[in-house]
Amino acid sequence: MIDTLKKQKTFLFFTISSLILLAAIGVVKGSMSILDQKFFYMADEARTLIQDLGEDGRKRYVLINILDFVFTFSYTGFFFSCYARFFSNKEQIKLLLILPIMLYFADMLETSMIFYVLWTHPIEPPHLISMLVLLTPFKWFLALATTLVLLNGYMLKKYIQAQQ
DSSP states (O other): OOHHSSHOOOHHHHHHHHHHHHHHHHHHHTTTTOOGGOOOOOOOOOOOHHHHHHHHHHHHHHHHHHHHHHHHHHHHHHHHHHHHOOOOOOOHHHHHTTHHEEEEEEEEHHHHHHHHHHTTTOOTTTTTHHHHHHHHHHHHHHHHHHHHHHHHHHHHHHHHHHHH
């Protein structure tokens, strides 16, 4: 599996698909404020945002979430491919893949919870928004950690290549 992730075509597929999906989300989103892209928010702010979207805005947010499900898969593949390309030790790669896997599950859980809140509006499932308030910053922390490991691997690979 790691050898497949190292291939140029795998890397290009996940890079291009991630960029296309990110652009599609941006087009559908427009100037709409969404919870997924906030680093931190309070429960009351989330409730107000969802209420103020109105019926059409909530339907658009559902479409954004559908795209986000696919985007999450795509950017996880991108991280997997980068890790496989930048780190040479297969055991090290397997260990490091824990970060993008955790990010994948955190983002999928966040997206699923937002999806559920949108579909059940105006009925609010108990404690769901409170859990989102904690989950979203955790997702962003994992995204930062995953990206920093990727950048570290890239710089390390370039350093090793320069030394040879």
